């Protein structure tokens with residue numbers, strides 16, 4: 001049996017995000033975000049007011065993390081705790097909370113990787129257009145400067161933005177994130193460009209401030225395969241989805257320019273939606289190019305890959321937000337349609353389980369962007385309806401299997417020279433899932449959302465052993 005061994009200094013991490021974990025949405029002067037409004041509509045069956053109560057229980061969660069071999073944690077800072085309306089006064093209570101949280105991470109020996117934006121733009125800015133509004137870029141830079149001045153001496157790893165693609169896909173294509181707009185790819189592309197600029201300006205700001213830490217960005221990167229490799233139309237559809245979801249952002253953040261091939265495909269997609277063309281300012285590419293050189297690492301979130309076939313017709317997306325297997329559809333005009341593959345299993349939420357797609361993506365990144373010095377797999381995991389039995393155990397063998405297979409893919413890529421320095425399981429504790437609520441669980445620790453009591457799952461015990469042996473069979 002092949003053995004996969006990880007280096008001594010590898011980060012065996014786990015991830016969280018402020019809005020999904022903290023709760024305390026109206027505590028400490030926190031400003032509102034668009035999710036608060038959406039979840040408090042009558043039709044919503046859940047909200048984030050308590051979430052996993054991390055705001056109050058982070059000490060316990062960090063202790064559990066440490067005890068189970070988790071030596072790094074992704075946390076995010078809620079912009080609206082630091083600057084409640086996004087542009088005005090800084091909140092001393094918000095500043096103090098993240099000092100306490102970051103200090104606790106360091107005290108427990110759990111390295112904090114801190115994200116500045118994880119899907120939670122302050123409501124006031126959201127109402128002014130969110131990332132479609134270029135003016136938000138400067139507001140984000142100011143917020144980042146505040147965070148760097150406060151926490152820059154303590155935090156060694158910063159992440160500017162989490163998953164620009166998921167943000168715009170949710171907001172403007174699938175329509176299950178506020179403002180719930182459907183099938184508007186032009187808006188999605190324009191907002192991504194603005195996020196890339198915001199990321200770039202924050203990287204340059206951080207470097208100007210002369211800290212010793214590192215800064216990077218997290219992209220969700222799912223491989224896109226033609227369903228039928230012999231059909232050139234399927235091949236084209238897969239390429240188009242790849243450019244839209246992956247290559248556009250990779251080019252911006254790691255080359256500083258959109259290649260001709262990228263722009264060609266983007267323009268073809270835009271043509272299906274009218275005459276829209278991406279709007280740039282004259283110095284955008286100087287900023288992107290400079291930042292690309294100074295970006296220290298790339299974070300990859302990876303859950304699934306997709307098999308794509310040619311698609312004619314209007315966009316049609318049905319989101320499976322309940323875990324009733326087989327209910328999803330995903331077809332975009334001008335791009336293609338995702339279909340199942342008979343050899344590839346899926347989760348109850350219809351996400352294909354395909355570790356090989358992570359391996360392929362890592363090899364491709366190394367090939368196309370060889371100057372990237374360090375890579376972290378910043379999220380990977382499986383959402384499931386975990387059951388707690390009468391003995392208070394959660395036997396999540398499917399999670400151990402999923403994580404093992406993805407770690408094997410990472411180890412194989414390391415063997416080919418891909419510089420993957422750490423892995424973060426999504427998630428440390430069960431959290432709010434943005435569009436699925438609380439029954440799609442990902443954590444090493446089961447959260448009873450009634451009592452907020454934590455229970456270590458079988459996977460947490462397995463992780464402790466793995467963090468010691470550093471070896472997967």
Ligand code: BGP
Nearest residue numbers: 017162163166383433434435440
């Ligand atoms: C990523 C996000 C996370 C998390 C995860 C699981 O895209 O960065 O915040 O939610 O996906 O997704 P979901 O909760 O929709 O299953």
